[in-house]
Amino acid sequence: MGVSNLISLLGGVALFLFGMTLMGEGLKKVAGSKLELVLYKLSSTPMKGMLLGTGVTAVIQSSSATSVMVVGFVNSGMMNIRQAISIILGALIGTSVTGWIICLSTFEGADGWIAIFSTSTITAVVAVIGIILRMFSKKQSDRHVGDILLGFAVLMFGMQAMSGSVAPLKESESFIRLLTAFSNPLLGILIGAIFTSVLQSSSAAVGILQALSMTGAVSFSVAYPIILGIAIGAAVPVLLSALGAKVEGRRTALAYLVIEIIGVMLCAAIFYGADSFADFAIKGMIMNPVSVATVNSIFRIITTLALLPAVGILEQIVTSIVKESQAERSANEEFDRLDERFLSHPALAIEQSRLTINSMARTSRENICSAMALLFEYDEKEAEKVESREDLVDSYEDRLGTYLMKLTRSELSREESESLSKYLHTLSDFERISDHAMNVCEAAQEINEKKIRFSPDGAHELLVLSGAVNEILDLSFSAFIEENIEKAYMVEPLEECIDVLCDEIKLRHVDRLQGGICSLQSGFVFNDILTNFERVADHCSNVAIAMIELRDDTYDTHDYVISLKELRSHNFDELYGHFTEKYEI
Numbered sequence: 001m002g003v004s005n006l007i008s009l010l011g012g013v014a015l016f017l018f019g020m021t022l023m024g025e026g027l028k029k030v031a032g033s034k035l036e037l038v039l040y041k042l043s044s045t046p047m048k049g050m051l052l053g054t055g056v057t058a059v060i061q062s063s064s065a066t067s068v069m070v071v072g073f074v075n076s077g078m079m080n081i082r083q084a085i086s087i088i089l090g091a092l093i094g095t096s097v098t099g100w101i102i103c104l105s106t107f108e109g110a111d112g113w114i115a116i117f118s119t120s121t122i123t124a125v126v127a128v129i130g131i132i133l134r135m136f137s138k139k140q141s142d143r144h145v146g147d148i149l150l151g152f153a154v155l156m157f158g159m160q161a162m163s164g165s166v167a168p169l170k171e172s173e174s175f176i177r178l179l180t181a182f183s184n185p186l187l188g189i190l191i192g193a194i195f196t197s198v199l200q201s202s203s204a205a206v207g208i209l210q211a212l213s214m215t216g217a218v219s220f221s222v223a224y225p226i227i228l229g230i231a232i233g234a235a236v237p238v239l240l241s242a243l244g245a246k247v248e249g250r251r252t253a254l255a256y257l258v259i260e261i262i263g264v265m266l267c268a269a270i271f272y273g274a275d276s277f278a279d280f281a282i283k284g285m286i287m288n289p290v291s292v293a294t295v296n297s298i299f300r301i302i303t304t305l306a307l308l309p310a311v312g313i314l315e316q317i318v319t320s321i322v323k324e325s326q327a328e329r330s331a332n333e334e335f336d337r338l339d340e341r342f343l344s345h346p347a348l349a350i351e352q353s354r355l356t357i358n359s360m361a362r363t364s365r366e367n368i369c370s371a372m373a374l375l376f377e378y379d380e381k382e383a384e385k386v387e388s389r390e391d392l393v394d395s396y397e398d399r400l401g402t403y404l405m406k407l408t409r410s411e412l413s414r415e416e417s418e419s420l421s422k423y424l425h426t427l428s429d430f431e432r433i434s435d436h437a438m439n440v441c442e443a444a445q446e447i448n449e450k451k452i453r454f455s456p457d458g459a460h461e462l463l464v465l466s467g468a469v470n471e472i473l474d475l476s477f478s479a480f481i482e483e484n485i486e487k488a489y490m491v492e493p494l495e496e497c498i499d500v501l502c503d504e505i506k507l508r509h510v511d512r513l514q515g516g517i518c519s520l521q522s523g524f525v526f527n528d529i530l531t532n533f534e535r536v537a538d539h540c541s542n543v544a545i546a547m548i549e550l551r552d553d554t555y556d557t558h559d560y561v562i563s564l565k566e567l568r569s570h571n572f573d574e575l576y577g578h579f580t581e582k583y584e585i
Helices: 003-031 034-041 046-060 065-076 080-096 097-104 111-116 121-135 140-171 174-182 185-199 203-214 219-232 235-241 247-278 289-321 327-336 340-344 346-374 380-407 414-449 457-484 487-513 520-551 557-567 572-582
Strands: none
Touching: 003 140, 003 203, 046 065, 046 080, 065 080, 065 235, 065 247, 080 247, 080 289, 097 203, 097 289, 121 140, 185 203, 185 219, 185 247, 185 380, 203 219, 203 289, 219 235, 219 247, 219 289, 235 247, 247 289, 340 346, 340 380, 346 380, 346 414, 346 457, 380 414, 414 520, 457 487, 457 520, 457 572, 487 520, 487 572
């Protein structure tokens, strides 16, 4: 096998991978978002989940893509681990469909007019139809069909290129000796796993094995362990997709690997155990693309059928391996309060919601304070905690928001309605404050990485403003948690003071930029920090206003602020003067 053959092989692999991707993406676009909806809505039982996983994976041509999608569903709370495992089991069968599509590239017609029906001719016709639809059709759906046809054609041409490039290997004694080494089960499984990990696609790995089988040098004893190894290697892209995911998402990704490993151990034990007694003659059988596809499908069907009754056990295994952190455990305990059985008892549900949203508020408060502290003394571990708490606050908003919306359908007393409205109005403010904590954390990271230094005046102004923001956070959050209206009335004067303070600092910063005291690079970061601080104060104001206005069965932030400033009620002038003097720069 010369250099030209090697280049042809790599080119064939590239065309094969691109064709498979193009065909899968086209099929997904034709189906629209229905595939995703079907996946997380219609997987209530293991059997349904398995069938859905098989069907969807057969369409998008990738078990990894299906599993990555499922990891996302579990990570967002749309699906539980048990549902995800049954879909993954089905995906194992669905991914073997690609091998049978590849088999079409091996069927050639005879001479004469029958040659019209050869694979090469059909592939060319499909490519022509595909490009016509892609380039000249005005309907988007027809263009997607064109993508599917082009993907199929490219996949076939890639397969033929691979087959042609490896054809000389059937005469190579060194290649045959190398393949013989792979007949060692452990080595074959290892090679298959590594090869698939690099390709990031089990379908592509099986396709290349099918191409090699056309040389006539691949026996069953070589192909079988490689197919087993391919299954394990296919878990790599799924595991990579779970990096940074929540604990449930990580458990789902691990479930894919656990399923594949158990399936490989089971099928290896069955075959090699029986072979040690019977010495199967099938080991010496020369493989071809059809027999490779057959073995691959049988292996995956056995794995799925054997493990489908054990979905609960698989869930316990991944749960025991991937432990919850203390923060995640605490969060789950918080969410356990939101029991749907309480919805028929609104007083209990409101109380549970109060405790949960108070925990959310404390987490959000802790997050923004930690982020602000990073501006003055950066610590990588604290930055990671800010990101982790941000994910937790997002979970609070999702879970609590869903629970509160269900509670609105219950018959509530006046006090219960007031509390429910207050929680619904303030929920997004707590979440947005945590979002700004992430923004401030990113600004701190940039300051640390780029070694940005503010001028002494800029650093002093930032310190003063941080003190004001810390106080408005204390006032608004304690007012909310303690249900203290008097503290709530103190928030708006301080928010007005912070607005004026931010405007003044921005003007001073512009003067320093013009005078060359501050650099343009530091200027962008400084301005981002001011904007985030100002937004945090605005959300604190929203929390306080919700408490005050909803008590009177009204909620109009704009009207309240105008009337408060115009009437100068509730000691507005006195408090504003106090805060202005306290945070003078």
